[in-house]
Amino acid sequence: MPLKRETTPAINLIAGGTAGLCEAVCCHPLDTIKVRMQLSTRTAADGVKRSGFFATFINIVEKESVFGLYKGLGAVITGIVPKMAIRFSSFEFFKSALVNKTTNQTSPAGIFFAGLAAGTTEALLVVNPTDLIKIRLQAQSHSIDESIQVAKYRNAAQAAFTIVREEGLSALYQGVTLTALRQATNQAVNFTAYTEIKAHLKTLQPQHEELPSYQHMTIGLISGALGPLSNAPIDTIKTRMQKEIAIAGESSLARVSRIARNLTQREGFFALYKGITPRVMRVAPGQAVTFAVYEQVSKYLEQVPLLKDNQPVLKAED
16 A cells, blocks of 8 residues: 555545535434334233334434434534544544555554544543433434423433433443444444455556545445444444433443343344344435545545645555
C-alpha cells in the first residue's frame, strides 16, 4: 500500500460528520423497526403471530404516524459528528501505528486490529450513551406496549437529563461492554473488508486514480452487511439490557446471562437474531452512504486551503 497525503483532523471531523448525518437521516427508520422487533416479546404460546419487518413498519406508521419511525433521531444526530470523527481519526491513527516500517504497508491483520480499536474507542466515548437514549425513546410507544399512553421521554436532551436524575450517570453506560464488543467487531470487519476490496478493485482498474463513487458505495454496502451478520445476538441482548432499568446488586455478566437465558427459553434460539433484516438493511446501505459521502467530501475539502496542514502528512493508502 503506497503512501499518500493524509486527511487532517478537521477534514475527518467535517467529512465524517457530513457522512454520518446523511446516513442517519436516510437509514434511521430501519433502526427504529429493528429495535421494535428486538423488544417484541410475543411468542407462539400467546396465539399471536410474531411481527415481521413489514408488519412492524405498518404498525408504527398506523399508530404513531410516519414520524414514529424517526424516534430517537435527535440522540443519533447529537452523537454522529463526534462518533464519525473518532471512528475515522482513530482508525487512521491505529492503522498508521501498525504500518510495517520496511514496506510502508499495513497488513490485513493490522487493518483488522485498527478497526477493532477504532470501534472500541467510539463505543466508549460516544456510542453507548447516545444508543441508550435512542433506545429508550424508540421503546416508549403504545404500538409496542399498550399500557404506555403518555411518553416519559420527549426528546434526547430531556431523556438524558431524566435518566441521569433517576438512575445516575452510570445508567448511560448500561451495556457498554456489549456495545464495545459490537462496535469493535463491526468496524474490524467493516474496515478490513472495505480496504481489501478497494485495493483489489484498484489493482483491476489501474486507469482510475480514484475509484468512482458508485464503487465506493458498492464496497461499503458489502462491508457494511458483514458486521451485523457476525454479531446479531450481541446487539439483541444489548438492546434488551439498555431498555430496562438496572436491578440493584446484579452484575453486568449476570444481566447478560439472565436476558439471554430468558430470551432463548421463551422464544427460542433464533430470537437472538430478531431485527437482523432491518439491521442489515440499515447498516449495509448506511455504510454505503457513509463511505461514499466521506470519500467525496474529503476529496473536496482537501482542496480548501484553510483545512490543509502546512506540512504533508503521509498515511498508508487503502
